[in-house]
Amino acid sequence: MGNARKDGPERKFGSEEGALRIHQAIARDLGVAILMGVHKPGELFEGEIEAADRLGVSRTAYREAVRILIAKGLLESRPKAGTRVLPRNRWNLLDPEVLGWMFAGEPDPAFIRDLFELRGVIEPAAAEFAARRRTEEQLAVMEQALAEMGRYGLSTPEGRAADQRFHHAMLAATHNEGLAALASSVGAAVSWTTTFKHRKKLMPRDPLPDHYAVLRAIAARDTAAACNAMKELLRLALGDLDMALTEPGAG
Numbered sequence: 001m002g003n004a005r006k007d008g009p010e011r012k013f014g015s016e017e018g019a020l021r022i023h024q025a026i027a028r029d030l031g032v033a034i035l036m037g038v039h040k041p042g043e044l045f046e047g048e049i050e051a052a053d054r055l056g057v058s059r060t061a062y063r064e065a066v067r068i069l070i071a072k073g074l075l076e077s078r079p080k081a082g083t084r085v086l087p088r089n090r091w092n093l094l095d096p097e098v099l100g101w102m103f104a105g106e107p108d109p110a111f112i113r114d115l116f117e118l119r120g121v122i123e124p125a126a127a128e129f130a131a132r133r134r135t136e137e138q139l140a141v142m143e144q145a146l147a148e149m150g151r152y153g154l155s156t157p158e159g160r161a162a163d164q165r166f167h168h169a170m171l172a173a174t175h176n177e178g179l180a181a182l183a184s185s186v187g188a189a190v191s192w193t194t195t196f197k198h199r200k201k202l203m204p205r206d207p208l209p210d211h212y213a214v215l216r217a218i219a220a221r222d223t224a225a226a227c228n229a230m231k232e233l234l235r236l237a238l239g240d241l242d243m244a245l246t247e248p249g250a251g
Contacts, residue, residue, distance in 0.1 A: 022057055026065035031101040034074050034085055045075070045083040072098055094118075096188035103192040112196065115189045116238050122182060123167070124230040130173035131218045131226035138173040142166050142215055150208050155198045164191045166211060170218070197240050210236055 033039050045051065045066075052062040066083060069075040073092040077083040092098055093111075102111070130138075145166035152159035164187040171183040210233040217225035 023061045023064035023068070026055065026057060026062060027068040028097075028101060028104075030065060031069055031072070031074060031098065032104045034069070035091075035098070035102050036105045039085050041085050041087045043085045045085070047082075074098075094185040094189075096184045099185070099188040099192055103196060107196065112193060112241060113238070115193060116234060116241065119186060119189060120231070120234050122179070122186060123170075123234065124227045126171050126174050126176075126179050127214055127218060127226040127230040128223045129176060129179070130170050131221050131223045133175045134173035134218055134221075138169055139215075139219055141169040142173070142218070145169060146208065146211055146215060149211065154194055154207065160191050160194050163194060163211075164188075166215075170214070173218070193237075193241065197237075197243075205236070205240060207233070207237060207240070 030039075039045070046054075048059055048062055048066075052059045055062065066075060066077065070077060072095050073086060073090045075083055076086050093102070145162045148162035149159050149166065152162065154160055154163060167190050168183045168187045171179050171186060174180065210229070213229040214226060214233060217229050
């Protein structure tokens with residue numbers, strides 16, 4: 001498949017990978033390396049035999065890892081032409097796993113702001129639909145999520161998971177299949193941007209009241225208030241992000 005640069009982290013894969021299966025661990029590490037620019041668009045990857053030998057894994061495991069990256073738009077493989085890194089505009093950046101890989105290093109601040117712009121397009125409209133269409137059961141899920149978010153705080157994995165559940169439940173409450181299909185991507189964006197904001201220290205502002213404002217409007221079936229409350233939540237969250245980006249040592 002050709003010769004490729006071999007700089008970047010070399011690692012042996014074994015029992016220390018824990019819950020990750022070997023091919024998933026390889027895909028993660030190669031994906032992070034591509035997203036962080038260790039492997040550039042157009043770069044030719046080394047052959048399957050050489051790569052598997054260098055990493056200390058089976059050819060099958062390496063081949064499955066490459067298939068994962070092809071499915072996510074990071075690589076392409078052609079007979080006799082080898083496996084190459086695709087241009088960034090081909091990458092599935094909204095894939096939840098790719099988002100996680102992006103935040104494994106120091107993500108591009110411009111990309112984080114792009115995520116907030118995307119949320120600004122999707123979530124206010126989703127809040128409006130949810131206010132019109134939500135069920136009592138969906139409202140209860142949102143209420144429970146915010147209760148857990150308040151109990152644990154966003155500096156903890158449990159609190160961030162609860163935050164993610166709130167946004168996921170809101171999208172489900174739109175009863176719009178297209179919007180609901182975005183729940184995983186939006187939820188991942190919520191989780192990783194929140195993790196980024198808390199990576200050095202606790203944020204001085206508590207975002208829980210902003211979430212409760214959205215919840216109250218949805219519970220009251222006030223569509224305009226729900227839309228406006230979500231816009232305000234995102235405006236304040238972006239302000240928190242800007243604060244995190246201006247911290248000493250921030251990306």
